[in-house]
Amino acid sequence: MNCDEVKRSLQDYVTRELAPEDRRVFDAHLVECGECQRELALMTAVVSTLDHQPVLEPRPGFSEKVMRSLPRQRVFLLSPWWSLVLAPLLAGLVWLFRGQAARVLEAALSRSGLSQVTVPTLSLQQAGIAGLAVVLVGLAVAVGAGAYAWQVYLRD
């Protein structure tokens, strides 16, 4: 290796990226060349300073500031996805109390003079339950979406 070659592989030598056989040749040249020794000392100073840069800490309160400024769109508790859980739950409740629900519905229908209307395949009771279930599912979705929108509104 001559001086030019040594200078070309100087950085890889310092960062230990030079192949072992090249390293030996490099060392051999170094022993007898003052100028390359100087180059090596300088590059070593540069690389070791760069390698040992300290971790800098932001001002106190940084983490709190970050946490406060997170957008809350994804707050799990109030996401509209809850409607997917709530809807079958409510439908189940409707099923359990279908007798009472049908009576209430029948009474309401007869009061409004619609008791004459008959659905061919569904009994009035079944139709009532189905209608109520649809209403409740819709309500659950609406409540979920409303809560979600309110949450987003509060944060932004």
Add this chain to the structure above:
Amino acid sequence: MSRYMESVSEQVLVSRSARGDEQAFGVLVERYKGMLYSMSRRLMKDPGRAEDAAQESFIKAWAALPGFKGESKFSSWLYRICYNTCISELRKRKPEVELDEAMGVPVEGPVQEFRNRDIQATIQEEVSKLPDDYRAALTLYHFNGLSYEEIAKLTRKPMGTVKAHIHRARAALKTRLLERVGWDNLKEVMWQ
């Protein structure tokens, strides 16, 4: 922050955060704030802007976490977000300059008295004068400990370019160090 959360593995913290668990994300912020702030501080230079960039990086990470598939390390993913945030912020501010242009300002010549600490301070000062791309590559390599390949992927630059930037930046720093401190001073300090 509970003791328990601090001991939870990073993988668990990441997947919990992706599902919107703020407490888990808080632990990640606590763990990475120094790393991210140091990185943005070295890229942006100005402490206030560096803090803003670090904060913005965490907020972007929080929003993007559901899409994080774990193909890379979480830290590398976070560094990429921080790098992109800082670089786009820097681009808004000033046009890119070439290395020779940035480092070509003449200096007053070697000073009289010198200590080891001054060598490091001089180098750090010269690092801050490097063009953004060079300083970024140097920071990612030496401070974040990334390989040339990882830096190339992160910065979307060819590996040859990354390597050239790092090598040319170190060479420029070496030249400046010699100019500013002088060999006689350096020799004394380094070989005392």
